[in-house]
Amino acid sequence: xxxxxxxxxxxxxxxxxxxxxxxxxxxxxxxxxxxxxxxxxxxxxxxxxxxxxxxxxxxxxxxxxxxxxxxxxxxxxxxxxxxxxxxxxxxxxxxxxxxxxxxxxxxxxxxxxxxxxxxxxxxxxxxxxxxxxxxxxxxxxxxxxxxxxxxxxxxxxxxxxxxxxxxxxxxxxxxxxxxxxxxxxxxxxx
Amino acid sequence: xxxxxxxxxxxxxxxxxxxxxxxxxxxxxxxxxxxxxxxxxxxxxxxxxxxxxxxxxxxxxxxxxxxxxxxxxxxxxxxxxxxxxxxxxxxxxxxxxxxxxxxxxxxxxxxxxxxxxxxxxxxxxxxxxxxxxxxxxxxxxx
Numbered sequence: 166x167x168x169x170x171x172x173x174x175x176x177x178x179x180x181x182x183x184x185x186x187x188x189x190x191x192x193x194x195x196x197x198x199x200x201x202x203x204x205x206x207x208x209x210x211x212x213x214x215x216x217x218x219x220x221x222x223x224x225x226x227x228x229x230x231x232x233x234x235x236x237x238x239x240x241x242x243x244x245x246x247x248x249x250x251x252x253x254x255x256x257x258x259x260x261x262x263x264x265x266x267x268x269x270x271x272x273x274x275x276x277x278x279x280x281x282x283x284x285x286x287x288x289x290x291x292x293x294x295x296x297x298x299x300x301x302x303x304x305x306x307x308x309x310x311x312x313x314x315x316x317x318x319x320x321x322x323x324x325x326x327x328x329x330x331x332x333x334x335x336x337x338x339x340x341x342x343x344x345x346x347x348x349x350x351x352x353x354x355x
Numbered sequence: 356x357x358x359x360x361x362x363x364x365x366x367x368x369x370x371x372x373x374x375x376x377x378x379x380x381x382x383x384x385x386x387x388x389x390x391x392x393x394x395x396x397x398x399x400x401x402x403x404x405x406x407x408x409x410x411x412x413x414x415x416x417x418x419x420x421x422x423x424x425x426x427x428x429x430x431x432x433x434x435x436x437x438x439x440x441x442x443x444x445x446x447x448x449x450x451x452x453x454x455x456x457x458x459x460x461x462x463x464x465x466x467x468x469x470x471x472x473x474x475x476x477x478x479x480x481x482x483x484x485x486x487x488x489x490x491x492x493x494x495x496x497x
Contacts, residue, residue, distance in 0.1 A: 234400075234401060234426065235401060235403060235466075235468045253476075254405070254407045254409075254419035254420070254421050255403075255405050255407060255421065255464050255466060255476055257466070257474065272403075274420070274421040274444065275419065275420050276418065276419040276420075277415045277417075277418050277449040278415055278416055278417040278418070279415055280416040285449075291403065291424075291426065296444075318473060318474060319472055319473045319474060320468075320474055321471050322470065322471060
């Protein structure tokens with residue numbers, strides 16, 4: 166027979182609470198998976214861009230004012246690095262000096278190419294008085310194809326400022342990540 | 356687009372150094388669609404103009420050297436009339452390929468910098484061929 170009415174009520178309440186707790190756990194797992202999926206998709210898009218453009222870093226942020234007034238600190242550049250694209254005077258290239266991690270965005274002002282395709286070139290920032298030889302490695306006078314990250318094909322102003330701020334103020338970066346994480350985890354699918 | 360030049364060469368540290376003087380008369384217009392309208396539309400922030408010399412030598416199949424450049428902002432006079440300009444940058448060859456080189460092509464090109472979007476590189480339609488003499492100049496009359 167049934168237990169007393171009070172017993173039914175508490176039994177039902179227990180079941181309800183149990184359901185709630187189970188649902189929250191499931192909901193949580195679901196949200197985490199959702200979040201992981203968004204992160205994976207973003208990574209896949211980025212990798213896809215790397216493949217399509219041929220550049221290891223298809224989107225870069227301008228870090229200095231050496232290309233003003235064309236580009237300012239915080240502008241975003243879109244690069245391609247097709248193997249068959251020859252390097253020519255006047256092009257804007259993004260390169261890395263051997264041994265350094267920071268990409269530099271400057272213009273090609275001299276090109277010497279041999280018949281076999283071997284190219285050496287010199288760069289200079291539009292806003293700089295002198296060419297980049299002072300920036301290259303000790304004893305290095307020219308850049309080669311292997312130093313090139315990509316050629317600037319398109320640009321968006323200001324958008325890259327976010328990454329510069331996050332770099333200069335790490336607290337801002339963590340706050341932003343926390344807000345994003347909270348939003349994604351707590352968002353309810355209707 | 357017209358350029359006139361006169362020149363002489365001198366060797367420095369085993370590499371040829373060329374001196375070029377030139378005139379530039381240019382009208383930066385875009386003649387598309389059968390009409391003449393300015394290349395400076397709403398999305399053009401500036402033009403980066405540059406004069407480059409292109410030539411072949413024994414050492415290198417292709418050489419390009421930027422001799423002069425100028426930034427032309429939207430709002431600046433789009434007509435250039437420069438006379439007797441000296442090259443802004445040293446015209447060093449990678450070796451001794453300027454002496455007696457009969458075929459140096461000077462071209463005016465420009466990089467269109469938009470407010471946002473694609474960065475095209477355009478080459479002007481006029482270009483001038485310049486020969487360098489067979490002997491070096493020893494007098495520093497530059």
